[in-house]
Amino acid sequence: GQNIDQPTEMTATEGAIVQINCTYQTSGFNGLFWYQQHAGEAPTFLSYNVLDGLEEKGRFSSFLSRSKGYSYLLLKELQMKDSASYLCAVRDGNYQLIWGAGTKLIIKP
Amino acid sequence: IAGITQAPTSQILAAGRRMTLRCTQDMRHNAMYWYRQDLGLGLRLIHYSNTAGTTGKGEVPDGYSVSRANTDDFPLTLASAVPSQTSVYFCASSFPRGRPPELGSYEQYFGPGTRLTVT
Numbered sequence: 001g002q003n004i005d006q007p008t009e010m011t012a013t014e015g016a017i018v019q020i021n022c023t024y025q026t027s028g029f030n031g032l033f034w035y036q037q038h039a040g041e042a043p044t045f046l047s048y049n050v051l052d053g054l055e056e057k058g059r060f061s062s063f064l065s066r067s068k069g070y071s072y073l074l075l076k077e078l079q080m081k082d083s084a085s086y087l088c089a090v091r092d093g094n095y096q097l098i099w100g101a102g103t104k105l106i107i108k109p
Numbered sequence: 110i111a112g113i114t115q116a117p118t119s120q121i122l123a124a125g126r127r128m129t130l131r132c133t134q135d136m137r138h139n140a141m142y143w144y145r146q147d148l149g150l151g152l153r154l155i156h157y158s159n160t161a162g163t164t165g166k167g168e169v170p171d172g173y174s175v176s177r178a179n180t181d182d183f184p185l186t187l188a189s190a191v192p193s194q195t196s197v198y199f200c201a202s203s204f205p206r207g208r209p210p211e212l213g214s215y216e217q218y219f220g221p222g223t224r225l226t227v228t
Contacts, residue, residue: 048216096154097154
């Protein structure tokens with residue numbers, strides 16, 4: 001079956017750096033997405049990786065290794081507003097999005 | 110509208126009743142989706158539509174139906190609601206679903222959600 005694993009919850013300190021990991025096993029691969037979801041709100045798109053390597057967008061970076069079935073989202077200079085759930089999703093061989101359960105990130109002052 | 114809207118925002122529904130959740134987008138996206146989100150589980154696809162006039166079943170379609178009469182609207186109907194359908198429902202849209210990734214990420218854009226409680 002298809003599976004995406006990410007930690008359920010992580011805690012970090014304001015101003016620090018945190019890395020959220022995502023491992024996947026899917027039938028085919030056509031890209032990996034990271035979304036941010038604040039409590040009670042809709043998911044919003046953060047990043048997309050389809051080739052191996054690092055994609056940087058301001059304080060957020062996303063890394064992909066297709067051979068290892070692995071990605072991470074790196075958040076730098078953490079702010080209180082970064083407290084949210086982070087969803088990893090893989091577009092499989094049929095172009096269907098498979099979603100992980102999400103990682104709840106708690107930022108402490 | 111500028112984006113995707115959903116209605117109602119929340120609803121309490123008696124079991125056995127019929128309910129239609131509305132979704133409208135003004136981005137001229139071809140593809141639209143309905144998901145449900147439950148605590149501890151990822152987003153699960155209920156139904157999708159690649160273009161107006163076509164629909165398909167997702168991972169959890171039982172008890173739900175959809176229609177796509179035009180590009181903008183994609184209503185989701187619960188014919189006879191059951192308590193297990195208590196969830197948060199998100200509508201989403203994107204450019205064509207099956208386009209090769211080298212042409213772009215074609216990320217999905219989400220509506221604000223409908224919180225449905227079936228009693």
